[in-house]
Amino acid sequence: xxxxxxxxxxxxxxxxxxxxxxxxxxxxxxxxxxxxxxxxxxxxxxxxxxxxxxxxxxxxxxxxxxxxxxxxxxxxxxxxxxxxxxxxxxxxxxxxxxxxxxxxxxxxxxxxxxxxxxxxxxxxxxxxxxxxxxxxxxxxxxxxxxxxxxxxxxxxxxxxxxxxxxxxxxxxxxxxx
Amino acid sequence: xxxxxxxxxxxxxxxxxxxxxxxxxxxxxxxxxxxxxxxxxxxxxxxxxxxxxxxxxxxxxxxxxxxxxxxxxxxxxxxxxxxxxxxxxxxxxxxxxxxxxxxxxxxxxxxxxxxxxxxxxxxxxxxxxxxxxxxxxxxxxxxxxxxxxxxxxxxxxxxxxxxxxxxxxxxxxxxxx
DNA sequence: GATAATTGTAATTATTATTGTTACAGATTT
DNA sequence: AAATCTGTAACAATAATAATTACAATTATC
Numbered sequence: 001x002x003x004x005x006x007x008x009x010x011x012x013x014x015x016x017x018x019x020x021x022x023x024x025x026x027x028x029x030x031x032x033x034x035x036x037x038x039x040x041x042x043x044x045x046x047x048x049x050x051x052x053x054x055x056x057x058x059x060x061x062x063x064x065x066x067x068x069x070x071x072x073x074x075x076x077x078x079x080x081x082x083x084x085x086x087x088x089x090x091x092x093x094x095x096x097x098x099x100x101x102x103x104x105x106x107x108x109x110x111x112x113x114x115x116x117x118x119x120x121x122x123x124x125x126x127x128x129x130x131x132x133x134x135x136x137x138x139x140x141x142x143x144x145x146x147x148x149x150x151x152x153x154x155x156x157x158x159x160x161x162x163x164x165x166x167x168x169x170x171x172x173x174x175x176x177x
Numbered sequence: 178x179x180x181x182x183x184x185x186x187x188x189x190x191x192x193x194x195x196x197x198x199x200x201x202x203x204x205x206x207x208x209x210x211x212x213x214x215x216x217x218x219x220x221x222x223x224x225x226x227x228x229x230x231x232x233x234x235x236x237x238x239x240x241x242x243x244x245x246x247x248x249x250x251x252x253x254x255x256x257x258x259x260x261x262x263x264x265x266x267x268x269x270x271x272x273x274x275x276x277x278x279x280x281x282x283x284x285x286x287x288x289x290x291x292x293x294x295x296x297x298x299x300x301x302x303x304x305x306x307x308x309x310x311x312x313x314x315x316x317x318x319x320x321x322x323x324x325x326x327x328x329x330x331x332x333x334x335x336x337x338x339x340x341x342x343x344x345x346x347x348x349x350x351x352x353x354x
Numbered sequence: 355g356a357t358a359a360t361t362g363t364a365a366t367t368a369t370t371a372t373t374g375t376t377a378c379a380g381a382t383t384t
Numbered sequence: 385a386a387a388t389c390t391g392t393a394a395c396a397a398t399a400a401t402a403a404t405t406a407c408a409a410t411t412a413t414c
Binding site (some may be wrong): 003004005006041042044045048062063064065066067089098 | 398399400401402403404405409410411412413
């Protein structure tokens with residue numbers, strides 16, 4: 001349990017909210033327990049990440065019954081870069097030496113500054129790539145992989161999704177019995 | 178102490194070996210203790226990373242007195258991508274969910290495959306950026322930052338580096354007394 | 355207004371990757 | 385033969401991440 005999987009989980013959350021927004025208009029609001037069951041983790045873990053996504057104005061949440069989270073704007077207006085930026089911790093996937101290198105050595109005293117330039121360039125290229133995939137595209141790609149053709153009408157897809165949801169709840173309750 | 182700094186340390190090692198190879202021809206061989214003092218860590222940590230660099234044919238090591246490590250080819254023929262590839266652990270800086278998402282959910286069951294495509298593209302772009310910086314360029318950049326003009330003759334630079342080495346050993350011994 | 359459901363977050367514990375350290379066999383030079 | 389270094393195994397220390405527990409604050413419904 002290490003090595004930061006928050007980008008993957010955040011994307012998972014956003015894909016769920018996007019699917020619900022686009023296809024289940026009336027049921028766009030999703031609570032943290034439902035998301036947690038799909039991600040297979042604790043609701044608090046989800047709420048913690050949701051908190052960052054909210055900070056970045058990517059989702060909106062409401063407490064109370066009928067509460068939950070909803071995507072803040074259309075998935076075509078959100079890219080994976082937005083999600084990446086929302087949850088990135090230290091500003092980079094790259095990491096410098098844990099202890100400060102020896103400043104009395106020409107290399108030790110200057111490698112960090114020099115290496116940082118290259119790392120920054122690499123980081124920018126990551127963001128550029130991520131900005132090319134919209135959440136809409138990712139979500140539809142996921143649904144297609146799930147055998148749900150996204151060229152069908154919204155209502156047809158909504159029915160399929162709601163059916164899957166029911167099946168799933170059945171599985172869940174049968175497991176719990 | 179987490180989050181893999183091996184790329185930074187490996188680059189540090191390679192920059193030292195590169196500088197020694199280019200400017201201190203006769204003293205190109207460097208032992209793990211000397212590197213460890215520059216990196217500010219334990220020699221075994223260095224030898225562990227050297228072991229990966231050797232695996233990737235980037236360095237050559239020899240045991241015994243006068244032993245140590247030497248760069249395997251000219252620094253102009255090595256890029257930061259080579260170093261990155263040599264020490265990368267799991268093939269990517271990106272990480273998927275720690276636990277497997279719920280396969281009964283359309284999103285949970287398919288997000289990994291879908292997300293992997295984008296992550297792979299991002300990873301490729303990192304490698305492309307890193308392949309554009311040669312170890313020679315990085316090493317000279319470091320020396321310039323250390324106030325050592327690399328436009329001088331090799332012998333002049335060698336003298337400066339050897340002098341720095343002596344100063345440094347003086348500091349070290351005075352600290353140890 | 356009381357009740358139930360949900361978010362938001364603090365505090366604590368568990369897990370695990372990475373690094374640091376010790377120890378020692380094997381190789382090589384003198 | 386002695387000294388010095390590499391190579392690696394084994395174990396301990398550290399720290400980042402995630403999981404869990406707990407509870408106040410908010411909101412909908414009756």
